[in-house]
Amino acid sequence: MEVDFGKLDGLLPAVVQDDSTGEVLMLGFMNAEALRATLETGEVTFYSRSRRRLWRKGEQSGHVLRLRELRVDCDADAILARVEAVGPGVCHQGYRSCFFRRLERDGAATVVAERAFDPARVYGEAQKP
Amino acid sequence: MEVDFGKLDGLLPAVVQDDSTGEVLMLGFMNAEALRATLETGEVTFYSRSRRRLWRKGEQSGHVLRLRELRVDCDADAILARVEAVGPGVCHQGYRSCFFRRLERDGAATVVAERAFDPARVYGEAQKP
Numbered sequence: 001m002e003v004d005f006g007k008l009d010g011l012l013p014a015v016v017q018d019d020s021t022g023e024v025l026m027l028g029f030m031n032a033e034a035l036r037a038t039l040e041t042g043e044v045t046f047y048s049r050s051r052r053r054l055w056r057k058g059e060q061s062g063h064v065l066r067l068r069e070l071r072v073d074c075d076a077d078a079i080l081a082r083v084e085a086v087g088p089g090v091c092h093q094g095y096r097s098c099f100f101r102r103l104e105r106d107g108a109a110t111v112v113a114e115r116a117f118d119p120a121r122v123y124g125e126a127q128k129p
Numbered sequence: 130m131e132v133d134f135g136k137l138d139g140l141l142p143a144v145v146q147d148d149s150t151g152e153v154l155m156l157g158f159m160n161a162e163a164l165r166a167t168l169e170t171g172e173v174t175f176y177s178r179s180r181r182r183l184w185r186k187g188e189q190s191g192h193v194l195r196l197r198e199l200r201v202d203c204d205a206d207a208i209l210a211r212v213e214a215v216g217p218g219v220c221h222q223g224y225r226s227c228f229f230r231r232l233e234r235d236g237a238a239t240v241v242a243e244r245a246f247d248p249a250r251v252y253g254e255a256q257k258p
Contacts, residue, residue: 001238022151027207071228078156099200109130
């Protein structure tokens with residue numbers, strides 16, 4: 001099938017979900033090369049918009065995402081990667097999921113998860129929140 | 130907190146997840162107005178890129194998404210809406226989830242879900258896949 005990379009300048013949003021627990025872990029973007037690398041290597045690879053290069057998740061931290069199943073949506077413009085997440089968490093702030101804050105009606109954000117690891121140890125002081 | 134709408138021309142990707150089953154149902158985009166409407170009304174509202182207007186999910190089909198919890202990610206540039214999905218499915222092609230196809234390594238797509246309703250009855254013949 002043809003995946004539609006035309007709507008966001010060559011990028012697709014890619015949702016990452018834990019295959020065993022169902023938890024949504026993060027959202028990244030893939031270009032065609034990242035999607036191909038993900039399918040070929042079995043490790044989820046994104047295109048980093050800030051670094052402007054392919055980014056194999058876990059290349060620095062070791063917290064790789066082993067692909068279990070890749071889904072594509074009805075319009076072929078979004079991806080769902082069901083994965084086994086290696087390590088204690090995917091978030092550079094030390095949480096299992098990047099979606100660790102609840103957004104309240106008044107716009108405030110409340111942390112609703114426990115920290116799973118010390119991000120400074122994994123990513124270095126530069127990434128300390 | 131400040132949600133970052135600056136990376137995609139005023140839009141954020143918003144993942145919709147069934148709050149009781151954990152199933153990822155769809156991905157849409159929100160602008161600031163859609164996010165505000167979602168929080169204020171308790172029904173998930175997107176910005177439709179094709180129609181260039183706010184789009185309250187279910188406004189035509191009745192298959193609305195009742196907000197249970199809104200999460201924001203570490204970079205404040207992606208949203209996760211945990212919902213109660215009213216009706217048999219969210220997808221205009223008649224499936225419970227828009228992510229009803231598996232993408233194979235060779236690029237082929239395999240339907241891996243059962244159709245939940247007849248889209249022609251809900252959306253009219255124009256939407257028949």
